[in-house]
Amino acid sequence: MHFLDRRDAGRVLAAELLALTDERPVVVALPRGGVPVAAEVARLLGAPLDILAVRKLGAPGNPELGGGAIAEDGTAVLDERSASAVGMTQEMLDETVVREAAELERRVERYRAGRARLPVEGRTVIVVDDGLATGMSDLAAVRALRKQAARRIVVAVPVGSGESVRMLAEEADDVVCVLTPGVLFGVGLWYEDFSPVSDEQVLALLHEARTREEDERAGEDDGPQPERTT
Numbered sequence: 001m002h003f004l005d006r007r008d009a010g011r012v013l014a015a016e017l018l019a020l021t022d023e024r025p026v027v028v029a030l031p032r033g034g035v036p037v038a039a040e041v042a043r044l045l046g047a048p049l050d051i052l053a054v055r056k057l058g059a060p061g062n063p064e065l066g067g068g069a070i071a072e073d074g075t076a077v078l079d080e081r082s083a084s085a086v087g088m089t090q091e092m093l094d095e096t097v098v099r100e101a102a103e104l105e106r107r108v109e110r111y112r113a114g115r116a117r118l119p120v121e122g123r124t125v126i127v128v129d130d131g132l133a134t135g136m137s138d139l140a141a142v143r144a145l146r147k148q149a150a151r152r153i154v155v156a157v158p159v160g161s162g163e164s165v166r167m168l169a170e171e172a173d174d175v176v177c178v179l180t181p182g183v184l185f186g187v188g189l190w191y192e193d194f195s196p197v198s199d200e201q202v203l204a205l206l207h208e209a210r211t212r213e214e215d216e217r218a219g220e221d222d223g224p225q226p227e228r229t230t
Contacts, residue, residue: 003158003159003191003192004191004193005191005193005194006033006037007039007040009037009159010041010158011040011044012158013041013128014041014043014044014045015044017041017154021046024047024123025124026050027041027042027048027050027126028051028125028128029049029129030052030127030128031051031054032196032198032199032201032202033197035051035201035202035205035206036130037129038128039209048209050118051206052072052117052127052144052145053107053111054069054071054072054137054141054144055104055137056068056069057076057078068136069136069139070097070101071104071144072107075143075147076097079134107199111199111206120148120150121149122149123152124150124151124153124154125152125154127142127145127153127154128157130187131157131187131190132157132160132165132168132187133186133187135161135163135164135165138168142168143171152174154173154175154176155168155172157176157177158190159180159181159187160179160184161180162180162182
């Protein structure tokens with residue numbers, strides 16, 4: 001099984017999450033790749049959509065090899081085994097955290113445009129990404145949401161490695177993963193179209209979700225109109 005693209009993956013994933021609709025969850029996307037997936041999940045579940053900016057902490061000399069991750073609130077996680085294997089020292093980690101924190105701040109400012117993040121205290125939160133390789137980004141997100149007192153945290157992805165799913169299951173309340181291949185190789189191999197997601201696409205999807213939420217609220221506020229009598 002392959003997904004056509006991230007939005008197709010989001011529709012497939014949403015079908016696995018319909019039982020959560022009654023909990024009135026908040027859907028939280030990990031930019032950038034998780035946003036198109038999450039936008040479909042939020043739309044089909046009728047849930048609000050927000051982002052939680054997370055960055056990989058790249059290994060020295062190979063920034064694509066994640067040695068850990070940091071969330072927008074400063075929550076950082078380190079994959080000690082990977083970091084040790086690539087020779088990442090504490091000094092290197094500290095330098096990487098400072099650098100990536102600056103990029104996270106830029107993304108948060110651009111994506112939220114001054115809006116406050118959606119409150120999650122006491123609520124069910126569905127954390128959506130486009131896939132799990134090491135799972136470090138999602139782990140940082142789970143820990144950041146715990147600090148915000150989310151009642152229940154569900155990590156939801158179209159595809160992921162069995163090792164990462166098991167690791168996240170130890171910290172999240174539930175993990176929903178449509179595909180768990182015996183050998184992952186790479187998340188992008190399970191998509192027909194895994195093109196990079198731009199900031200502009202993220203902004204357009206967030207705007208689309210906000211517009212839908214505002215329209216739904218307006219409809220609820222109007223309510224049924226009483227019949228006129230003569």
